[in-house]
Amino acid sequence: MRLILILLFILLFFIISIPLFIIEFIIGRFNRRAQVASSQKIVVFVFHVILFLAGVKRTVIGLENVPKDEPILYIANHRSYFDVPISYVSLPTLTGFMAKKEIARIPFLRTWMRFLQCLFLDRNDIRQGMKTILKAIEQIKDGYSIFISPEGTRNHGEEMLPFKEGSFKVAEKTGCAIVPVALTNTDEIFENHVPWVKSTKIVIEFGKPIYPNNLDKEQRRHIGSYVQGIIKEMLDKNAKLI
Secondary structure, eight states, X not given: OHHHHHHHHHHHHHHHXXXXXXXXXXXHHHOXXXXXXXXXXXXXXXXXXXXXXXXXXXXXXXGGGSOSSSOEEEEEOOOOTTHHHXXXXXXXXXXXXXXXXXXXXXTTHHHHHHHTTOEEEOTTOXXXXXXXXXXXXXXXXXXXXXXXXXXXXXXXSSSOOOOOGGGGHHHHHHOOEEEEEEEESGGGTTGXXXXXXXXXXXXXXXXXXXXXXXXXXXXXXXXXXXXXXXXXXXXXXXXXXX
């Protein structure tokens, strides 16, 4: 029943999106940043409704760790389709997500994502992948945060998949803060019992910011493993809160 309600709401939103696209396009003609901000408010509202319909009970920890006056590279583990809604309604900064290129084929969704400065990554083409990373670097320089899940796909194993080091080039080249994000129990909403959506308690924690220039040589060389270790510590701790 919850899944049906969510799908019906998404369908309704896509219908309403047609006039909203016109409004956002006009805003963007005059002020691109205002377009991103207004689009993010709309999408955050939609995600709040989806999480309400899904019965998600969200606990947010460490929001005070997130710098509010500078662009950030958010690095998170990835276990569920619901990770993006849960993360997005919790973020205090204008943020674009890095998503797999296949999502760009979905009508309406791809338009909203482009309004939000989201980027589409071709995981099978190294050259195109580097171009996407370069775009992410430019967006950080323009003042927009980037949210990346370096595992590259949803993972349902006991341990996280290795983090792809290329994701961290964004912080290494710009000097921006890396904020580790730990998402706990999100796959219990849907993935663990497809096709049912179940009311679930989840925890999202934002770790303390990490500035690559402040790390020692060894930590910088293995920055993916270093950040992954921090996220694992948060996941282990927060598993006791579920």
